[in-house]
Amino acid sequence: MTTEAYLPGEEDAEDKRLMERVAQGDDDALRLLVERHHPRLVGYLKTEVGSLATAEELAMEVFIRLHRSAPRWRPEAKLSTYLFHIAHNLVLNEWRRKSRKPTHSIDALIETGDHDQESARRVGELEESFARALQQIPPVQRTALTFLVQQDMTYEEISAVMKVPVSTVKTWIFRARTQLKDLLKDHYGTR
Amino acid sequence: MAEIPEPDFERDLAAYLRRESKIPVPGLSLRVAQRVRHQRQRSRIILWTSLSSALAACLVLAFVLQSEPTSLPASVVAQSSSHPADLDSETDWLNGASDLKLIAPLMNQQNSFVSEVLTSTDI
Incomplete structure (x- = not known):
């Protein structure tokens, strides 16, 4: 960043x-x-x-x-x-x-492309798990993470958009990642 | 058969969030421009309506202020100024003077019901 x-x-x-x-x-x-x-x-x-x-x-x-x-x-x-x-x-x-x-619909997310059925099933499960996990973390943390990962914003830009200090943005994103990893430990193990 | 990639949290998170990072909506710019135009027209109507209302109110006020000294007919003004004794505000309190004239004979009469009621009522 x-x-x-x-x-x-x-x-x-x-x-x-x-x-x-x-x-x-x-x-x-x-x-x-x-x-x-x-x-x-x-x-x-x-x-x-x-x-x-x-x-x-x-x-x-x-x-x-x-x-x-x-x-x-x-x-x-x-x-x-x-x-x-x-x-x-x-x-x-x-x-x-x-x-x-907010609620999210998990429909039409899977693009099979070159993957075989097993791979597609796994991707589908993973996306569903991500959707559920993102709903369980505090909305401000999810928003900060969305700005960073989805919109490629810098911490400074997120701070300007959300009107909070940069340190708060960093804390939110760190907590969001930690909680998501914890919620998705079945997929990624306890790292 | 394609190889199943190893789980990678950061990569999968990015893939999940970025699948909707850009959603082009055809015709959105036209709809925005149309709505802006409507709002502009509405603002203009509101502005002109309030301006004309204010102008009308000013004209009415000016007319009233200008015509007030001569608004009463000359005969009424003359009558009110030539007979000041006719307007006795104390006896004509709440238009009671005419009623008092009606009951005056009964009030003067000793032991009448009217005089009893009047003497026993605190006003």
């Missing part, structure tokens, strides 16, 4: 240009931003809320909020960090609204 300060790259410069156009009321720029960022956002939201329809609705809400705040937005961090911050807040609201933890 990198610990460097935020240095804007070419992608970020393009995001900044598009945001300036969005702030001036350019709907085409907003559409381009949605095209650039929505697959990762929907992926994260689907992991958190379980349902693709809800994930799509929340992703739309993220971009509408982004559009509303465009005139006030300052490029102090990556635009994606800001988007994930909005998305994370919406996920927290969604959990509060439903007053239950």
Whole structure:
């Protein structure tokens, strides 16, 4: 994981240009931003809320909020960090609204490909076990781990998205991994 | 027959979480733009409605303030100022003066029911 300060790259410069156009009321720029960022956002939201329809609705809400705040937005961090911050807040609201933890459907996960039946069965079992185990760890730990592993975010980015110190992020991720290993000891042994 | 890979926690965790790392949704950008446009139109309607309501309220207020000194007909103003004795606020308290006129003969009469009630009632 990198610990460097935020240095804007070419992608970020393009995001900044598009945001300036969005702030001036350019709907085409907003559409381009949605095209650039929505697959990762929907992926994260689907992991958190379980349902693709809800994930799509929340992703739309993220971009509408982004559009509303465009005139006030300052490029102090990556635009994606800001988007994930909005998305994370919406996920927290969604959990509060439903007053239950997210559920996941374990359907159509197995891609047999080159594996034989035994291998496919094992992969299916493993994915089911991962889904169950992830439901048993605290939601903030799961979210931090999702940002790190699924979205390839740095600890600093996760800290900015979740508005907690970097040390807290590291602790959450360490605990998440430890608990997951413990819950999946049938598959990985007691290491 | 393909070889079954050895269990590796980190690799399997990454494989599980990354299978949904990116989910492209066709038409999402159009839907977002459409919703933004609707919200913009609604905001404009709300803005214009509140502006016109405020303007109408200002016009009504200005009209009322401008016309207030001459709003009463001249005859009514003259009548109220030329006969101040007719408006005795003390005797016409809660329009009671006309009622008192009706019961006055009975009040003056000794041992009447009305005088008994009036003397026994604390007001």
